[in-house]
Amino acid sequence: MKKNVLLVILMLGLGVSLMACTSFGSQDEAVNKIRLPMGYIPNIQYAPFYVAIEKEYFEDAGIEIEFDYSFETDGVSLVGAGELPFAVVSGEQVLLARSQGVPVTYVTAWYQEYPVSVIAEPGLDISKPADLRGRTIGVPGLFGASYIGAQALLFSAGLKSEDVTFEAIGFNQVGAFAAGQNDVVVVYTANEPIQLRAQGFDVTELRVADYAQLASNGLLASEKVIVADPELVRAFVGAFIKGLQDTIADPDEAMTMSAKYIPDFETLDANVQEQVLATSIEMWKAERLGYSDPQAWENMQNVLFDMGLIKEKMDLSKAFTNEFIP
DSSP states (O other): OOOOHHHHHTTGGGOOOOOSEEOOSOGGGOOEEEEEEEESSSOGGGHHHHHHHHTTHHHHTTEEEEEEEEEHHHHHHHHHTTSOSEEEEOHHHHHHHHHTTOOEEEEEEOOSSOOEEEEEOGGGOOOSGGGGTTOEEEESOSSHHHHHHHHHHHHHTTOOGGGSEEEEOOSOHHHHHHTTSOSEEEEETTTHHHHHHHTTOOOEEEEGGGTOOOOOSEEEEEHHHHHHOHHHHHHHHHHHHHHHHHHHHOHHHHHHHHGGGSTTGGGSOHHHHHHHHHHHHHHHOOSSTBOOOHHHHHHHHHHHHHHTSSSSOOOGGGTBOOTTOO
16 A cells, blocks of 8 residues: 655656646636545545535535545655645655655644554464564565554564564455465554454454554645645645544445445445444544644654664654644
């Protein structure tokens, strides 16, 4: 799901031809057309966006969205270059980008819990992070949220990277686990564990969120658009939060509204889709939807620093803001 953000950032100078946002119509009817990088394929986990469109929250805010289901780090680089105003990203990507001087700011916390888990064969007797010592762990790659989440899980038990062996297996965790090729893999909490259980597999799951509070998925904005058009940022965030609130309040309605946005949705296992959405909703809930917890950002920075992915700690007040939360 994620590419190496450091490599992509180096490509910023290549230039991109995408439009950030344009307006048409009269001054009273101006519409901001926004291409929004999502970081993943169409999925029920994007229900808040689909609901916000179906209920015309974005339209009422003068915004028209075109979903761009490309890799998350592409969105980071485009937003950092000022070519796009917003993207859906994970917290670690924001700090990695800013460590490279990329002018981006996280403006909405969507997930309040980091959505990564490590699953293992029950027979391995892995019940806590410390039990991972000496294990070989399958991970999509040595980058991105899966890898960083696994490292945070190790750090929570006082372990280091060298205490385990990470094996890059691509985004094939379900297949590798089901075939017995890997008996410990890193997965997305709302996806692979549910799929495997639906196929009859018993798994032991260690959720990163149970051991570490980390800045997670949310909305990224360019510093350029924040300075030039703060009302657009406020309108975009507000429309999304309304969709998020309605999705949490009525998951069945959200399922129905999301169906048209997901190819071949009617062929998917309805029970699995319901569980994916229900699990996701539990990670979205908060007393104040969209709020970024400063401690979660401090924790994320510490993980990245300990991994050596950032060389020095930064001013986190520029990395995220709660200014635009309703």
